[in-house]
Amino acid sequence: MKTKTRALVILLALIMTSCASTRRPSVQQPYISSQVFYDQLSPYGQWVDYQNYGYAWIPDAGRDFAPYSSGGHWIMTEYGWTWASDYNWGWAPFHYGRWDYDNYYGWLWIPDNEWGPAWVTWRRAEGYYGWAPMGPGVNITMSFSNNYNNYNNHWIFVNDRYFGRNDSYRYYANQNDYDKIFRNSNVINNTYVDNRYQTTYVSGPDRAEVQRVTGRRVNSYTIKENNIPGQDLRNGQYRTYRPQIMKANDNGQLPAPSRITNLQDVRRPSERNTYNLQNDNRGLVQQQNAVNQQNAVNRQNAMNRRNARYKQNSVNRQNAGNRQNNADRQDATDQRNVRNNKRAVQHQNAKNTRKYEQPNKSNPETGIR
Numbered sequence: 089m090k091t092k093t094r095a096l097v098i099l100l101a102l103i104m105t106s107c108a109s110t111r112r113p114s115v116q117q118p119y120i121s122s123q124v125f126y127d128q129l130s131p132y133g134q135w136v137d138y139q140n141y142g143y144a145w146i147p148d149a150g151r152d153f154a155p156y157s158s159g160g161h162w163i164m165t166e167y168g169w170t171w172a173s174d175y176n177w178g179w180a181p182f183h184y185g186r187w188d189y190d191n192y193y194g195w196l197w198i199p200d201n202e203w204g205p206a207w208v209t210w211r212r213a214e215g216y217y218g219w220a221p222m223g224p225g226v227n228i229t230m231s232f233s234n235n236y237n238n239y240n241n242h243w244i245f246v247n248d249r250y251f252g253r254n255d256s257y258r259y260y261a262n263q264n265d266y267d268k269i270f271r272n273s274n275v276i277n278n279t280y281v282d283n284r285y286q287t288t289y290v291s292g293p294d295r296a297e298v299q300r301v302t303g304r305r306v307n308s309y310t311i312k313e314n315n316i317p318g319q320d321l322r323n324g325q326y327r328t329y330r331p332q333i334m335k336a337n338d339n340g341q342l343p344a345p346s347r348i349t350n351l352q353d354v355r356r357p358s359e360r361n362t363y364n365l366q367n368d369n370r371g372l373v374q375q376q377n378a379v380n381q382q383n384a385v386n387r388q389n390a391m392n393r394r395n396a397r398y399k400q401n402s403v404n405r406q407n408a409g410n411r412q413n414n415a416d417r418q419d420a421t422d423q424r425n426v427r428n429n430k431r432a433v434q435h436q437n438a439k440n441t442r443k444y445e446q447p448n449k450s451n452p453e454t455g456i457r
Contacts, residue, residue, distance in 0.1 A: 119331070119332040120331045120332070120334065121333075121336070121343050122199055122333050122334065122335055124317070124331065125185075126346065128180065129147075129177055129180060130345060130347065132148060132149075132175070133145050133147040135347065136196070136350075136351050136354060137348055138190075138196060141198045141224060142198075143198075143199070143345060143348070144196040145197045145198075146193055146196045146197075147177075147181070147195070147197070151358045153195060154195065154242065154244070155181065155182065155195060155221050156182065156206060156208055156219060156244065157257065157260075158257065159173060159174045160172055161255075161257075162206075162251070162252055163252075163309050163326060164252070164306050165205060165308060165309050165311050165326060166280075166311065167205040167289050167291060168205055168278065168279075168289060168290070168291020168292050169205065169291065169292035176318060179314075179329040179330075180199075183206070184201065184203055184333065185197055185198050185207070186200065186221065186223055186224040186225075192356060193356075194357035198224050200333075202287060203285070203333075204290075206290075206292075208292075209275070210276035210290065211273040211274060212273060212274055213245065213274075214272065215248055217248050218245040218273060219243070219244055220244065221242075231275075231290070245261040245266060246259050246260050246261065247261070248301045249301060251298060252306060278292060307324070309326045310324060310325050310326070311326050313329070314330075315329075317329045
């Protein structure tokens with residue numbers, strides 16, 4: 089009997105151990121479909137069916153746009169160097185998927201479902217830090233190879249003394265020197281292992297080294313997850329939309345853009361962005377006019393409120409003056425009445441005294457006149 093009991097206990101222990109070993113860490117946000125990319129990015133660019141990649145997104149961000157270069161800057165977080173974008177749509181293309189470059193269409197983004205602080209590879213040269221986007225199909229191990237140079241002329245190298253600043257784009261090296269800098273650079277293979285999501289990120293330059301080179305303290309931001317698309321950087325926090333992405337919908341269908349632009353209809357970046365910038369300028373003019381009108385209304389309302397307060401203050405001062413004058417007149421009247429009453433009493437007392445003293449003067453002995 090004891091042998092059977094012992095065997096049952098061992099069997100239960102093995103079952104519990106097996107269950108514990110296969111338990112996955114919980115995630116804060118539920119899984120959602122990658123349809124969110126197609127829906128949220130459509131207003132800011134064009135979705136195309138591009139060669140072997142499938143659906144790719146071409147942003148309308150200006151002719152000088154380059155991922156991880158314009159419209160943002162690097163910040164330090166618990167995951168390492170993280171790209172903080174200034175674009176409304178920056179929560180997606182700089183933290184999911186990969187970028188590729190087409191000589192005609194320019195930069196285009198291919199979605200993927202894994203979040204990261206930035207999908208770039210890093211290099212270190214004398215006086216410079218450099219980075220470039222990882223291409224489609226490139227993983228961290230491949231990017232650490234010394235032979236990896238997917239974008240020969242699309243690397244960004246910045247003077248290391250100004251790395252990590254909000255305006256570090258002002259100190260990018262001359263593009264004509266990029267090839268020389270690259271050939272004299274080495275891969276930075278620092279990583280961060282995220283046990284929560286069971287993945288590894290490229291963390292970039294060492295924080296202590298950056299502090300030593302720049303002579304500045306490198307503050308670390310805490311990443312907080314938003315419930316809606318977008319990102320915000322303030323009060324020591326980088327709040328960003330970071331959902332867990334499924335490649336298929338709940339019904340098993342593959343997500344797709346609601347509108348797909350034919351590649352033949354896509355203009356070159358200069359032409360496309362010139363057109364879009366003109367539209368943006370018209371929109372900005374309309375917005376500015378609306379702002380000016382609202383400002384005029386606000387100024388008029390403020391003037392009306394100020395005049396109303398001035399009139400009310402004048403009325404209040406007049407009323408206060410009238411009350412004070414009335415109080416003064418009443419005090420004067422009260423004081424005059426007191427004096428008059430006092431004189432009347434004194435007069436009456438004097439009259440009574442004289443009346444009492446008159447008989448004694450007529451007959452001091454009898455008091456009879």
